[in-house]
Amino acid sequence: MxxxxxxxxxxxxxxxxxxxxxxxxxxxxxxxxxxxxxxxxxxxxxxxxxxxxxxxxxxxxxxxxxxxxxxxxxxxxxxxxxxxxxxxxxxxxxxxxxxxxxxxxxxxxxxxxxxxxxxxxxxxxxxxxxxxxxxILNGQSIKPGDAVLGLPSTGLHTNGYSLARRVLGETASAMIMRYPILTGSVGEALITPHRSYLADLKPVLTEIKGLAHITGGGFTDNIPRTLPPGTAVHITKGAWEVLPIFELIQELGNVADAEMYRVFNMGIGMVIVAEPAKVPSLLKSMPEAKVIGEVTADKGLGRVTID
Amino acid sequence: MxxxxxxxxxxxxxxxxxxxxxxxxxxxxxxxxxxxxxxxxxxxxxxxxxxxxxxxxxxxxxxxxxxxxxxxxxxxxxxxxxxxxxxxxxxxxxxxxxxxxxxxxxxxxxxxxxxxxxxxxxxxxxxxxxxxxxxILNGQSIKPGDAVLGLPSTGLHTNGYSLARRVLGETASAMIMRYPILTGSVGEALITPHRSYLADLKPVLTEIKGLAHITGGGFTDNIPRTLPPGTAVHITKGAWEVLPIFELIQELGNVADAEMYRVFNMGIGMVIVAEPAKVPSLLKSMPEAKVIGEVTADKGLGRVTID
CATH class of the missing domain: 3.30.1330.10 (PurM-like, N-terminal domain)
Known part of the structure; x- marks a missing residue:
């Protein structure tokens, strides 16, 4: 090869x-x-x-x-x-x-x-x-006012399956269940493969300040890994479309919002931090990306706030 | 570090x-x-x-x-x-x-x-x-007449445990069994850790032609990996002391010699091929090493013969 x-x-x-x-x-x-x-x-x-x-x-x-x-x-x-x-x-x-x-x-x-x-x-x-x-991308230059962008996920990717299986089951018959909110079966939604963001991000790596791969620990645990001390991130709910599979899990499992964002990627698989001036060219280069929040000063309310 | x-x-x-x-x-x-x-x-x-x-x-x-x-x-x-x-x-x-x-x-x-x-x-x-x-060591210069040396193993290392467990058992009580041939218990002999040969071989890497790590597949499968076409290796039984744990397994399990050398390292964890002129200095540098065989022409009798 x-x-x-x-x-x-x-x-x-x-x-x-x-x-x-x-x-x-x-x-x-x-x-x-x-x-x-x-x-x-x-x-x-x-x-x-x-x-x-x-x-x-x-x-x-x-x-x-x-x-x-x-x-x-x-x-x-x-x-x-x-x-x-x-x-x-x-x-x-x-x-x-x-x-x-x-x-x-x-x-x-x-x-x-x-x-x-x-x-x-x-x-x-x-x-x-x-x-x-x-x-090396290390997020050290991230500061309040920077933009936070997100790239869409294809589903749960590789995390949150313990909770998903608890809510939706894990038998063959649970997998063929259909709900109006899903376009296919439960199994099809859950098995959808993790996508790679290499092709999207490789051309713009020199234009950005930090990346967070939203895996186990969801937004709450993964975003702080790229933040320097004194900074926090505010994520704006509704800035992107939450995937139907997450809405289904939340509804059937009666799962609190905070728990959802701590366990799942909620439809955003990769979070990008960049200075605001770069946003237009980043959105042009990555048409699927959306501005989903911004970097703030850390006021002790948590490194990641979501509302 | x-x-x-x-x-x-x-x-x-x-x-x-x-x-x-x-x-x-x-x-x-x-x-x-x-x-x-x-x-x-x-x-x-x-x-x-x-x-x-x-x-x-x-x-x-x-x-x-x-x-x-x-x-x-x-x-x-x-x-x-x-x-x-x-x-x-x-x-x-x-x-x-x-x-x-x-x-x-x-x-x-x-x-x-x-x-x-x-x-x-x-x-x-x-x-x-x-x-x-x-x-890169690749054995390409190995030719008939080259010497084959061996460095002692500490036991089974990480291979042959399916056969060993079949013969000796795998329960806690099987592990505390003692036999006159062993200095400690069966468990102590079986759990002895795999040793590293880095310290022995690093100083002499430029002096040797090829190495075979005797893992799964024993002598039979591992030695040919380092041999160029047209060559074979003859191993001389008795050139080193077979570890007691292998003698015990062979006796209790009534295992044929060929099977023993195909599954286990028999007391030799690393095989070294070098030109005969280098042997004295290699033995001086690695006092534990022993000459255990030689490279021959491949006469179609198998890449590794042992007797």
Whole structure:
């Protein structure tokens, strides 16, 4: 796929030549799992998208530092290896890696009878990306008055499935349920893969001040990671359309607003902080983006307020 | 631990500056799990060594390409997080990383109720190391007449536990069994951590032609990975002392010799190929090493013959 991948060493890994053109190359790595979204995949018997989830989740994680993905390794573990199921999982991994220009360089498929039961499996991923040291995005220049933009998510992405499963169920019959608010079934809404924001954000990385990937912990826990001390973010409800699946979960589960924004991305998968003067060109470059709030001084009311 | 580790980005990963001094730096990565050695740890209620296993396994894997470890990430998954157990696992990871000068840069601890039961957990690791492109060990210069050396293992390392458990059991009471041939209990022999060969081999990497880390697949599957076409290796039985735990498994399980050498390391955890003229200085530098065989022409009798 890329000339940087060298002939394999024969173990479950790989060799990748550091790309030229970096003065002070910094490797950015992340490790994560798909979590209990796997139970949705199992209930639906659909395993070709969870690989997309873990790759795109990982790509977005390192993107918050300004990093471009280089290579990815996967870890799949089952009680008894099911070659058909594993081929589906790998198809998802492979598709997503191709789409983001990342080499699927290796991985381990572990058979562990007794630990995993039936067709249960776990899937984790490891990514390594690269960024020029002076170009690392760290949010340090963020100040009150800066604009907060959001890029839409495709659904729950890879987080909030414990609450979602509690409200909507996790059986095969729960997955085929339909509600007027959804265009498809519950299962289709829940299995929708995590999207990557690399293509949207790569062209504008030098134009922005900070990024927050809205994963576990929702708005409340993820946005503060990119904020310097003394600053907070105010998010304006109604500035974007909350996805129907979240409205359904909130209504059926009678979940408080604060909890919804702490658990789910609510339709915004990536939050961008930029100076106000950059907003017009950012909106032009990323037509899906919306201004969803602004940076304020931290008045001790919480780093993220939403109303 | 190292100045190359940059301030964390706030997600479960990390940033690591590529070390200076490389002309064409190549990243060597590997992903692996501890496998069913975890069941031995559970039976013994001893979780502070499995971290050592996965780190050293990974370090040895990338060492076969000539790579020095840079950083490591772990993936731990449980049904319900047990902070005491996880602290023990991380202690092992951390100790081993320190010993090999590798930064434990991040990781993910996933709670997945329903997938893992009771105190069951899975542990996988991901390592990235570095090697100068021109210094990659690839065995290409290996030719008939070259010497084959071995460095001793500490036990099963991280492979062969399915067979070992079948023969010796995997209950707490099986673990406290004692046999005259063993100095300690069965559990003590089985839980002994995988050792790293980095300190032994780093000083002599330019003196050798190829390395094979004896993991799953034993001698039979691992040695050919470092051999160029047309060559084979003959291993001389009796050239080293087979560890008592392997003798016990073979005797109790009535396992054929060929199977033993295909499943286990039999007391040799790393195989080194070098030209005969280098052997005296290699043995001086690595007093534990032994000449255990030689490279021959491949006569179609198998890439690895043992007798």
């Amino acid at each position: 890329t000339p940087n991948v060298l002939a394999g060493p024969g173990f479950f890994g790989g060799m990748f030549e550091v790309p030229c053109g970096y003065n002070k190359p910094v490797l950015v790595s992340s490790c994560d799992g798909v979590g209990t979204k796997l139970r949705i995949a199992s209930a639906m018997g659909k395993h070709d998208t969870v690989g997309i989830d873990i790759v795109n989740h990982s790509v977005n994680d390192i993107l918050t530092c300004g990093a471009t993905p280089l290579f990815f390794l996967d870890y799949i573990a089952m009680g008894k290896l099911d070659p058909v199921l594993i081929a589906e999982v790998v198809k998802g991994l492979s598709t997503a890696c191709q789409q983001v220009g990342c080499a699927l360089i290796g991985g381990e498929t572990a058979e562990m009878p007794g630990l995993y039961h039936g067709n249960d499996y776990d899937l984790a991923g490891f990514i390594v990306g690269i960024v020029e040291k002076d170009d | 190292t100045p190359n580790v940059l301030a964390g980005p706030g997600f479960f990963g990390g940033m690591f500056e590529v070390p200076c001094g490389y002309n064409k730096p190549v990243l060597v990565s590997s992903c692996d799990g501890v496998g069913t050695k975890l069941r031995i740890a559970s039976a013994m209620g001893k979780h502070d060594t499995v971290g050592i296993d996965i780190v050293n396994h990974s370090v040895n894997d990338i060492l076969t390409c000539g790579a020095t470890p840079l950083f490591f990430l772990d993936y731990i998954a449980m049904g319900k997080l047990d902070p005491v157990l996880i602290a023990e696992v991380v202690k092992g990871l951390s100790t081993a990383c320190q010993q090999v000068g590798c930064a434990l840069i991040g990781g993910e601890t996933a709670e997945m109720p329903g997938l893992y039961h009771g105190n069951d957990y899975d542990l996988a690791g991901f390592i990235v190391g570095i090697v100068e492109k021109d210094d």
